Amino acid sequence: MPDGAEPMSDGRLIVVSNRLPKGDVPSGGLVFAVHEMLSQTGGLWIGAADPTKTAEDGLTQIGKGVYDRATFALSEDEHRHYYLGYSNSMLWPLFHHRADLLSFDQDDFDGYARVNARVARAIAEVAAPGDTIWIQDYHFLMVAKYLRELGVRNRIGLFLHIPCPNVSDLMALPQGADLPGWLAAHDLVGLQTQRDVSAVSDLLRLDRAIERLPNGGWIRKGHRFAVLSFPIGIDAQGFADTAASAPELPLRMPRDAPLILGVDRLDYSKGLVQRFDGFDTYLARRDAGGPRPTFLQIAPGSREDVAAYQEIRDQLERRAGAINGAHADLDWTPLRYVRRNIDRAILAGLYRRADVALVTPLADGMNLVAKEFVAAQDDEDPGVLILSHFAGAAEQLRAALLVNPFDTSALAEAIDRAIHMPLAERLERHAALRPMVFDQDITWWRDNFLRHLRGHAGFDRAMARFSAP
Known part of the structure; x- marks a missing residue:
């Protein structure tokens, strides 16, 4: 207490x-x-x-x-x-x-x-x-x-x-x-x-x-x-401990390749289509000789008896195929889309491994993914949180990169900025975010x-x- x-x-x-x-x-x-x-x-x-x-x-x-x-x-x-x-x-x-x-x-x-x-x-x-x-x-x-x-x-x-x-x-x-x-x-x-x-x-x-x-x-x-x-x-300290002791991740990608992570329930309020579009815009603009990031989107289905949820699922599957078809190479799959639940310990490890988290809902009460990502970070080498203005968490986590998820060009710019953000700025932002997550748990x-x-x-x-x- x-x-x-x-x-x-x-x-x-x-x-x-x-x-x-x-x-x-x-x-x-x-x-x-x-x-x-x-x-x-x-x-x-x-x-x-x-x-x-x-x-x-x-x-x-x-x-x-x-x-x-x-x-x-x-x-x-x-x-x-x-x-x-x-x-x-x-x-x-x-x-x-x-x-x-x-x-x-x-x-x-x-x-x-x-x-x-x-x-x-x-x-x-x-x-x-x-x-x-x-x-x-x-x-x-x-x-x-x-x-x-x-x-x-x-x-x-x-x-x-x-x-x-x-x-x-x-x-x-x-x-x-x-x-x-x-x-x-x-x-x-x-x-x-x-x-x-x-x-x-x-x-x-x-x-x-x-x-x-x-x-x-x-x-x-x-x-x-x-x-x-x-x-x-959230139980910030508990989640931080879980992330720090997470098992080895089954990721088949170069260790130095940037990992961009999204974790959401499959829902039209989460801005997933706009997020995919923003990543597509980033890929179209990126320097061909620059980093080749992997965007891993985890979005387990829910309420699939409701027509609006069936529609968003179909949209995402089409967009994922189109993005990879346009930008993938023999040794690089830019977008990985997983539509099932992932074990919490594995998920905590993914948060800690991720260089960037995309939390970009169109409307959200709070969004605890944003807080879990902050809690899971290595304090000496933290990742970057990209956060929608429309997430409730934006009132507390003002040191994140705040974006308008409807603006795909701005979202692409935020992704590029996050991938290239120097350590000093990442440390400064994380130091400002951490108390809001650990003190207000x-x-x-x-x-x-x-x-x-x-x-x-x-x-x-x-x-x-x-x-x-």
Whole structure:
């Protein structure tokens, strides 16, 4: 616990997320972050079971240990409507500013509401007085509303891991007028960036029942709540240790050839097509006698039942073939595209070996890849982070090479600059990035959020400091 941290309350921490590990914990992302957090605090982790023909109320325990794990039931029909439909064909594109990709169906929203109500009933059955409920992400925006209707008065927090829509985005959501009320049912809404706090503040003003308080907080029908920024971190020291002791990498390329690395879930928000185009532009401009870098893009598939994801996969496969066809030589393949998960220890070693990391999303709540890359570096010979302005991490990691991912020419210039950057500049940039990753780690994030959620002294001052004006 950081210096000056106040003790946690005696109640249990109940975390709710759509996914939870049913076996081994996957590397990276929300699931690994929650696992790291609960491994330190203990508590109960609730997530969705694999879909079945029917779904009933209640929880099924699937694991006990440092923390307990339990699942709520999900029918195949609900998985189609709640998860594939409303969550990932409506809320995900909306929150990532892609209203052109929205696919609305009333049955999808009905399924989303039905699952949120069932999750609320399950939590209400197991939550004891003093327990703290922490809801993770956009799959459960209505759970707090239903919990309040059930009479639950526990502290309830929501953390959104993704970007927040602006007012004009929200106009495309049929339930847009209800979203401020859903958020107001929590005691604390946590967001990744100050930019997101500003966006949510604008959304809340759409509800005439919501008022801004002098201390920077909010009130709706007598219920006070706060909207604050808590940029999520990683277990920086743990990841650094993993990277330093990583096994030998199975890379077939000259040791002195620059390695450019991208690690992303396959998603249209990650800017992968634009990234490939930027690398293509770099290759077209590079000095024929200069370094011959390899760009390794790791992008495991996800949500492949959603049409937009099938399209981005096909685009990337075509672009990868075209780029290699235009620029490859008998002894050089410029672009390697891997569409499967890589073991976390191998991945940590790749971060440490990489000379350049391309983290260039078009919209992203935080992007922990950027922080993992910084943590994995050799402090005496660090690589260069190229980071999109549109990643939440850009608010903290200002010493990275910041780029506009839509500008392929500028991206190509950043790649060339990173490959040729002298050691002195790399050391200076890394020294500025490192404290933001190691000091504001996963424990810092957890303790900050829970201390504010549980209403310790200084809560009003924190609201005044961190809330948008």
